[in-house]
Amino acid sequence: MxxxxxxxxxxxxxxxxxxxxxxxxxxxxxxxxxxxxxxxxxxxxxxxxxxxxxxxxxxxxxxxxxxxxxxxxxxxxxxxxxxxxxxxxxxxxxxxxxxxxxxxxxxxxxxxxxxxxxxxxxxxxxxxxxxxxxxxxxxxxxxxxxxxxxxxxxxxxxxxxxxxxxxxxxxxxxxxxxxxxxxxxxxxxxxxxxxxxxxxxxxxxxxxxxRKDLVNDVVILKLFPGITSKTVQSILNIENLRGVVLETYGAGNAPNEDWFLNLLKIAIKKGIKVVNVTQCEGGSVVQGHYETSVVLKKIGVISGKDITTESAIAKLMYLLHKNLSQKDFIFYYEKSLRGEISEA
Known part of the structure; x- marks a missing residue:
């Protein structure tokens, strides 16, 4: 029995x-x-x-x-x-x-x-x-x-x-x-x-x-029409910032204005990991699907695919402790580790 x-x-x-x-x-x-x-x-x-x-x-x-x-x-x-x-x-x-x-x-x-x-x-x-x-x-x-x-x-x-x-x-x-x-x-x-x-x-x-070591030097940056360069710059310049969950529109779209892209480029060059997630409750980020997200992919923004914001911030906290190279970080972030994203 x-x-x-x-x-x-x-x-x-x-x-x-x-x-x-x-x-x-x-x-x-x-x-x-x-x-x-x-x-x-x-x-x-x-x-x-x-x-x-x-x-x-x-x-x-x-x-x-x-x-x-x-x-x-x-x-x-x-x-x-x-x-x-x-x-x-x-x-x-x-x-x-x-x-x-x-x-x-x-x-x-x-x-x-x-x-x-x-x-x-x-x-x-x-x-x-x-x-x-x-x-x-x-x-x-x-x-x-x-x-x-x-x-x-x-x-x-x-x-x-x-x-x-x-x-x-x-x-x-x-x-x-x-x-x-x-x-x-x-x-x-x-x-x-x-x-x-x-x-x-x-x-x-x-x-x-x-795995008990988590990095909490992370932030969620939610885009909205009219967001200013001063706002984005102040967030990306937070002391000791290691990672950003960027909440974009629709399938991963963001402003393609020079000031915005340049601020992201500078942050990524400093080693800050930037993850693209959608503000929508359902659906997925598909970087490059529209012209406004093509450049994000080129400058090293990581696709969160269909991950939730809650899971995206959790995964950042988890992976940042491992001190991975940029290439390895992108590989593991865009890969399903605990069933948190859908893989084709």
Whole structure:
């Protein structure tokens, strides 16, 4: 008889871990060691559940690379003790956090499922219970005594997405996330259906490697009609800047005015990596498709293809630490490392 999967809940902060004090109406952090008492339905799952909480829950707006490292180390320390992990964070920055964690884990062979909620766990109409219950069920799911999911996922409102393909699109609806360039890995209805074709396969038996060193001397530069040379120059001249995610129009188009291109050329010559991503929710950068992006390719701007902005900044933080040559950096950035971009 197969043993029950052992699942670890890692609570970092966020709305999902809040309950209301009905005397004061104030929200306070929930004790996840009492999770079964709060959600007795969890006892119906065929698994054992333990939890770890950050000493001081972090509001998602305050998340930074030190917290990413703390999440990664928590999983690393417990990796051999558990069969799956459910990480609870605030939804506002969940796509950024989970995308970065996906790059930090190399040779991952177990599920790491991020989830949260729009309403606190104690609210009458909360989405927290369903998101948490199904995330644990996904983390438990096995075939032939091996986990079905062996990558970093994000589960919200009946859908499991590849985490590094997601963006938060709504601050009020329960369906808060989208993944327009990659289909859901699983969908929850009457049954929990896995879309096996789209799930990453754990083809390796290598040991887990956790890449904890991230470079956060990066910036997102979003273009808009009327942007001035003074604005672009001030951003590209930030002290110690190492990388820029350039949010362009449509399929990767940007102004072809001399001042703009010259500023980019100077930055790239200084060794700053510039990645071209589209401002559109869906679709891909195709540098050279239109005349306004031909020059970008010529001067060394890297194509982000169909990567999300959240994943683009995460990948920059991850790759910049490796001190790659310009040629190697472009090769690895434009290559899919964790399923974050589509390859022809």
């Amino acid at each position: 197969a043993k029950k999967p052992n699942i670890l809940i890692v609570y970092t902060g966020g709305t999902i871990g809040m309950i209301k004090d009905y005397k004061t109406n104030a929200l306070k952090a929930f004790d996840f060691s009492q999770i079964i008492n709060k959600i007795p339905e969890l006892e119906q799952l065929n698994c054992t559940i333990q939890s770890i909480s950050f000493d001081n829950p972090i509001d998602s707006s305050n998340m930074n690379t030190l917290h990413y490292k703390q999440i990664a180390e928590t999983i690393e320390v417990n990796y051999k003790l558990f069969d799956g992990f459910v990480v609870l964070t605030g939804s506002d920055t969940m796509s950024y956090i989970s995308s970065t964690i996906s790059f930090m884990f190399e040779n991952l062979q177990k599920p790491v499922i991020f989830t949260g909620s729009q309403l606190p766990i104690g609210d009458l109409r909360t989405d927290a219970k369903e998101n948490l219950i199904t995330s644990i069920e996904i983390a438990c799911a096995q075939e032939n005594q091996k986990p079905i999911i062996s990558e970093v996922g994000l589960y919200f409102e009946y859908k499991l997405y590849r985490a590094n393909r997601t963006s938060k699109i709504n601050a009020e609806q329960f369906e808060a996330f989208s993944s327009l360039n990659y289909p859901p890995l699983a969908e929850s209805g009457v049954h929990l259906n896995f879309n096996h074709y789209y799930i990453s396969k754990a083809a390796t038996s290598k040991e887990l490697v956790v």
